[in-house]
Amino acid sequence: MAQQRKITLQESEIPTHWYNILADMPNKPMPPLHPGTKQPVGPDDLAPLFPMELIKQEVSTEKWVEIPDEVRNIYSIWRPTPMYRAYGLEKALGTQSKIYYKYEGVSPAGSHKPNTAVPQAYYNKEEGIRKISTETGAGQWGSALSFACKLFGISCEVFMVKVSYEGKPYRKVMMNTWGAKVHSSPSNLTEAGRKILAQDPNSPGSLGIAISEAVEVAALNEDTKYSLGSVLNHVLMHQTVIGLEALKQMEKAGDYPDIVIAPFGGGSNFAGITFPFLAQNLTGGKKIKAIAVEPTSCPKLTRGAFRYDFGDTVGMTPLIPMYTLGHNFIPSPIHAGGLRYHGAGAIVSQLLKDGIIEANAINQNECFEAGLLFSGTEGIIPAPEATHGIAEVIRQAKQADKEGVSKTILFNLCGHGHFDLSAYEQYLAGNLVDYEVPQEVINASLAELDTPAI
Amino acid sequence: MAQQRKITLQESEIPTHWYNILADMPNKPMPPLHPGTKQPVGPDDLAPLFPMELIKQEVSTEKWVEIPDEVRNIYSIWRPTPMYRAYGLEKALGTQSKIYYKYEGVSPAGSHKPNTAVPQAYYNKEEGIRKISTETGAGQWGSALSFACKLFGISCEVFMVKVSYEGKPYRKVMMNTWGAKVHSSPSNLTEAGRKILAQDPNSPGSLGIAISEAVEVAALNEDTKYSLGSVLNHVLMHQTVIGLEALKQMEKAGDYPDIVIAPFGGGSNFAGITFPFLAQNLTGGKKIKAIAVEPTSCPKLTRGAFRYDFGDTVGMTPLIPMYTLGHNFIPSPIHAGGLRYHGAGAIVSQLLKDGIIEANAINQNECFEAGLLFSGTEGIIPAPEATHGIAEVIRQAKQADKEGVSKTILFNLCGHGHFDLSAYEQYLAGNLVDYEVPQEVINASLAELDTPAI
Numbered sequence: 032m033a034q035q036r037k038i039t040l041q042e043s044e045i046p047t048h049w050y051n052i053l054a055d056m057p058n059k060p061m062p063p064l065h066p067g068t069k070q071p072v073g074p075d076d077l078a079p080l081f082p083m084e085l086i087k088q089e090v091s092t093e094k095w096v097e098i099p100d101e102v103r104n105i106y107s108i109w110r111p112t113p114m115y116r117a118y119g120l121e122k123a124l125g126t127q128s129k130i131y132y133k134y135e136g137v138s139p140a141g142s143h144k145p146n147t148a149v150p151q152a153y154y155n156k157e158e159g160i161r162k163i164s165t166e167t168g169a170g171q172w173g174s175a176l177s178f179a180c181k182l183f184g185i186s187c188e189v190f191m192v193k194v195s196y197e198g199k200p201y202r203k204v205m206m207n208t209w210g211a212k213v214h215s216s217p218s219n220l221t222e223a224g225r226k227i228l229a230q231d232p233n234s235p236g237s238l239g240i241a242i243s244e245a246v247e248v249a250a251l252n253e254d255t256k257y258s259l260g261s262v263l264n265h266v267l268m269h270q271t272v273i274g275l276e277a278l279k280q281m282e283k284a285g286d287y288p289d290i291v292i293a294p295f296g297g298g299s300n301f302a303g304i305t306f307p308f309l310a311q312n313l314t315g316g317k318k319i320k321a322i323a324v325e326p327t328s329c330p331k332l333t334r335g336a337f338r339y340d341f342g343d344t345v346g347m348t349p350l351i352p353m354y355t356l357g358h359n360f361i362p363s364p365i366h367a368g369g370l371r372y373h374g375a376g377a378i379v380s381q382l383l384k385d386g387i388i389e390a391n392a393i394n395q396n397e398c399f400e401a402g403l404l405f406s407g408t409e410g411i412i413p414a415p416e417a418t419h420g421i422a423e424v425i426r427q428a429k430q431a432d433k434e435g436v437s438k439t440i441l442f443n444l445c446g447h448g449h450f451d452l453s454a455y456e457q458y459l460a461g462n463l464v465d466y467e468v469p470q471e472v473i474n475a476s477l478a479e480l481d482t483p484a485i
Numbered sequence: 486m487a488q489q490r491k492i493t494l495q496e497s498e499i500p501t502h503w504y505n506i507l508a509d510m511p512n513k514p515m516p517p518l519h520p521g522t523k524q525p526v527g528p529d530d531l532a533p534l535f536p537m538e539l540i541k542q543e544v545s546t547e548k549w550v551e552i553p554d555e556v557r558n559i560y561s562i563w564r565p566t567p568m569y570r571a572y573g574l575e576k577a578l579g580t581q582s583k584i585y586y587k588y589e590g591v592s593p594a595g596s597h598k599p600n601t602a603v604p605q606a607y608y609n610k611e612e613g614i615r616k617i618s619t620e621t622g623a624g625q626w627g628s629a630l631s632f633a634c635k636l637f638g639i640s641c642e643v644f645m646v647k648v649s650y651e652g653k654p655y656r657k658v659m660m661n662t663w664g665a666k667v668h669s670s671p672s673n674l675t676e677a678g679r680k681i682l683a684q685d686p687n688s689p690g691s692l693g694i695a696i697s698e699a700v701e702v703a704a705l706n707e708d709t710k711y712s713l714g715s716v717l718n719h720v721l722m723h724q725t726v727i728g729l730e731a732l733k734q735m736e737k738a739g740d741y742p743d744i745v746i747a748p749f750g751g752g753s754n755f756a757g758i759t760f761p762f763l764a765q766n767l768t769g770g771k772k773i774k775a776i777a778v779e780p781t782s783c784p785k786l787t788r789g790a791f792r793y794d795f796g797d798t799v800g801m802t803p804l805i806p807m808y809t810l811g812h813n814f815i816p817s818p819i820h821a822g823g824l825r826y827h828g829a830g831a832i833v834s835q836l837l838k839d840g841i842i843e844a845n846a847i848n849q850n851e852c853f854e855a856g857l858l859f860s861g862t863e864g865i866i867p868a869p870e871a872t873h874g875i876a877e878v879i880r881q882a883k884q885a886d887k888e889g890v891s892k893t894i895l896f897n898l899c900g901h902g903h904f905d906l907s908a909y910e911q912y913l914a915g916n917l918v919d920y921e922v923p924q925e926v927i928n929a930s931l932a933e934l935d936t937p938a939i
Binding site: 034035037041043104107108109115119139141178181182200201205207209210407408411449452453455456459 | 488489490491493495496497558559561562563569573591593595632635636654655658659661662663664857860861862863864865866903904906907909910913
């Protein structure tokens with residue numbers, strides 16, 4: 032075979048440390064604020080929700096944080112993940128550019144999410160926690176945490192956004208298979224859920240509401256902590272194993288990316304692939320262009336405001352300095368459920384504010400068209416979230432061809448679409464609708480906010 | 486990390502040749518017979534159905550058949566597949582034995598089936614064929630062939646057993662995503678389908694019926710050939726890439742199996758993992774015990790007759806010398822759809838007849854219990870077919886512990902269960918029924934046969 036398709040690493044090359052970009056950022060994010068006092072939160076404020084080691088990681092500015100052996104041992108079920116040269120896609124596009132992708136869908140849960148679910152479950156287990164509560168939208172995160180909890184013998188309770196709970200029954204069963212309890216959210220199990228149901232008994236739910244429910248369960252139960260699958264600093268840091276491996280793989284391929292692309296929901300997938308490359312940008316090394324891709328139906332990075340906002344709908348979480356559409360913003364029901372979140376993590380928001388990263392928004396029909404081209408040329412059927420990255424890759428390759436240059440483009444194929452085929456069915460039938468949010472809707476949502484400006 | 490979990494190979498270590506066990510068998514299988522004349526079939530009889538290169542491979546007794554570069558290139562999307570040491574499962578069992586598994590679920594279609602779908606599509610393309618027809622039960626084979634056809638630009642038409650077509654809609658969409666046309670079988674598109682529907686308009690379908698439909702489409706259309714996902718000699722040979730890689734990986738692990746186990750439907754999965762090891766048995770090398778595991782609801786190896794029988798229900802295929810329950814036998818609706826087939830391939834049947842391999846039958850509740858233990862300890866949710874192998878592994882490990890010995894056990898984890906979670910749901914709810922076939926049902930089915938005895 033003339034062309035090598037996969038660039039693989041040995042089990043011994045699984046990273047030994049996570050990379051903490053806080054160490055290298057020129058401007059650190061502003062501190063999260065207590066939802067009541069509006070003062071910076073301290074470790075004690077977070078202790079009811081998180082084990083102390085994760086609270087330490089959340090505020091740490093150490094550049095490298097060691098990955099425990101037990102975590103690396105579980106990582107080895109699917110890590111190191113393969114990197115591919117996308118010869119099939121390149122050929123179909125007729126592009127001069129070189130396209131690489133890192134494939135995270137090989138994890139048992141089918142996405143990059145176990146990279147942080149496993150250490151989160153581990154630190155909870157180490158501190159004697161018996162149960163973790165969480166929320167899930169499309170189901171990727173809930174699956175990942177269920178998997179991780181099962182391996183460490185911890186109970187897991189998942190509040191799953193009602194539209195997904197009803198539309199993706201097999202995601203629920205997957206979580207059950209790993210022993211988790213799954214509830215449709217809003218539920219009548221929590222004060223937060225009951226409040227929403229009182230206003231609207233037919234509420235389809237949202238990630239923000241499900242977070243409120245999961246946080247409440249953890250706050251009220253001594254033996255239960257809460258776990259979040261994106262947004263927070265420690266979550267983004269855990270995902271850097273993706274980019275750290277990709278750096279080595281690029282070196283093995285004798286190449287280096289000009290552009291690194293990932294879909295954007297809360298920031299964990301994007302951080303995972305880009306931060307280890309941005310470390311070079313920030314410390315005088317080779318420079319990449321990092322592009323976060325969000326759906327036009329939930330455009331917080333490209334059209335949101337940079338200010339303090341809650342992570343959840345009810346207002347129970349700390350206030351985070353973020354690009355946001357407002358915590359009451361309910362995104363249209365696109366199929367990339369993992370990207371339907373009103374805000375962005377503090378670190379990523381600061382990087383965008385400082386011009387260190389870029390963002391684009393793309394409609395879902397363009398994304399599914401890209402996903403179908405990808406599955407027909409590279410073989411792997413991508414998750415709807417991942418198709419956003421692919422669509423941007425295609426745009427960039429076409430742009431480079433138009434300019435007569437060749438770029439080296441890397442993207443994170445964050446998961447497979449095995450549980451999202453009803454979305455492909457609708458796309459193939461021509462039934463997918465693009466939802467571009469009207470400016471007045473965004474304005475109205477932001478006008479409602481009484482959270483501190485920055 | 487003290488323990489290495491995965492044994493991986495480089496892309497350059499993808500096998501260059503398939504292994505043909507016909508070269509080493511002490512007794513070759515008897516020839517297939519023409520369904521009309523009952524005389525041995527020649528290449529011309531098969532030419533309407535298969536491209537000439539595959540017909541040659543079907544009768545070849547060369548020990549090694551070269552894998553074309555284009556096929557190895559597509560293989561490299563997911564091959565070499567990882568081999569795992571099952572530390573988690575070993576620990577849960579508290580066994581002294583060592584358990585290894587080869588994981589074929591990393592292919593885009595999610596099982597071992599693309600190992601033969603890709604070369605079959607390739608040889609058809611090389612001989613100018615524009616369309617391939619086939620059948621599928623659980624959907625693994627139809628997905629694999631759709632994937633392979635898409636990559637080589639060939640049309641694909643799949644007759645999918647009605648119960649699966651209705652019960653697994655996402656398998657159908659997966660095939661559509663790769664451009665295939667999928668029909669519920671029995672259909673009114675073929676003479677064979679209309680005949681069945683005339684007898685029973687509510688027929689749930691069977692693999693045998695779907696084969697009749699697909700064969701008819703190929704026989705009647707000049708530009709269309711037929712493709713089968715198991716049973717035939719060339720199909721089994723293509724799957725030996727699994728065992729050839731496993732041999733190398735065992736060597737890297739500094740180990741060698743005492744027992745090699747695989748589920749058994751038509752024989753391709755079993756042949757794939759065991760034949761390269763059996764080559765050692767047959768040529769004076771180290772000896773393994775090879776165990777084929779079938780469901781108690783479809784026990785052709787353990788309770789069938791060894792005689793000539795048709796591969797399909799209507800009687801259009803050549804007569805094959807096989808262990809069979811009779812081509813009219815309709816297996817109970819267990820969830821391992823890929824194992825619901827009345828007969829076994831000629832090679833595997835001869836090996837069983839000659840005492841070179843062994844077979845066991847296991848009930849589905851024991852299999853799902855094993856699958857759940859596996860997913861909770863190793864992380865990967867296995868396909869219902871694959872759980873049959875796991876259940877036998879557990880039996881063997883327990884038996885060895887009882888005897889106070891340590892065995893090295895290898896099995897083929899042939900696919901993931903992402904499209905089979907409704908089966909797990911029923912198992913978790915306690916609703917799965919075990920179907921042990923009454924002897925009089927088998928007797929009656931075999932008594933109906935007017936095919937030649939052996």
